Amino acid sequence: DLSGHVLAYLSLSPVFVIVGFVTLIIFKRELHTISFLGGLALNEGVNWLIKHVIQEPRPCGGPHPAVSTKYGMPSSHSQFMWFFSVYSFLFLYLRMHQTNNARFLDLLWRHVLSLGLLTVAFLVSYSRVYLLYHTWSQVLYGGIAGGLMAIAWFVFTQEVLTPLFPRIAAWPISEFFLIRDTSLIPNVLWFEYTVTRAEARTRELGGQDSQGACVSTPPGLFCPDPFGTVS
Incomplete structure (x- = not known):
């Protein structure tokens, strides 16, 4: 049946x-x-x-x-x-x-x-x-x-x-084997989404600015410093 x-x-x-x-x-x-x-x-x-x-x-x-x-x-x-x-x-x-x-x-x-x-x-x-x-x-x-x-x-x-x-x-x-620990990240889905967007934006701007660019990133994420001014 x-x-x-x-x-x-x-x-x-x-x-x-x-x-x-x-x-x-x-x-x-x-x-x-x-x-x-x-x-x-x-x-x-x-x-x-x-x-x-x-x-x-x-x-x-x-x-x-x-x-x-x-x-x-x-x-x-x-x-x-x-x-x-x-x-x-x-x-x-x-x-x-x-x-x-x-x-x-x-x-x-x-x-x-x-x-x-x-x-x-x-x-x-x-x-x-x-x-x-x-x-x-x-x-x-x-x-x-x-x-x-x-x-x-x-x-x-x-x-x-x-x-x-x-x-x-x-x-x-x-x-x-690239095994990772995400236990300290509150929302892994949102974290991966924002990191992916930030990286894509950085690479997009990288083709326009050979010196690199600081893009808007979610709180707590690393913003690249192309001039090495941050110690």
């Missing part, structure tokens, strides 16, 4: 998330994104361990004999998506720096995105029951495990890893 097909595609959400993370890391190479993916990998390892300790079988009568493992407690899809959604929720509301002049649309975007992530996590969990891969208890405990793992990894990242990011970014191997 149509709903089954839709839920089957939703059930592939963890694959889409992993592909998105790999793509983002290749093009951005940001330490917090790498840490987030590391947390997801650890979460999967914990799920595998719990499954083989409890060894609760999947529901009887399911039309899916060729699954990756015969154990179903807890659901790995449910645990994965709730880890991703809860961690993203905490990141949006606690990690992203709050500003007094935050625009209404920025706050609305944050609320809509958080609600969307939690909705997708619920639908993926529901799809595993609907498609007879898991029981309700298996997806419920998977969601609880994923949420708790997300909270623990978020706290660990904030309290332990984030203070180490500047030092890690300064390692020779990090510099070689």
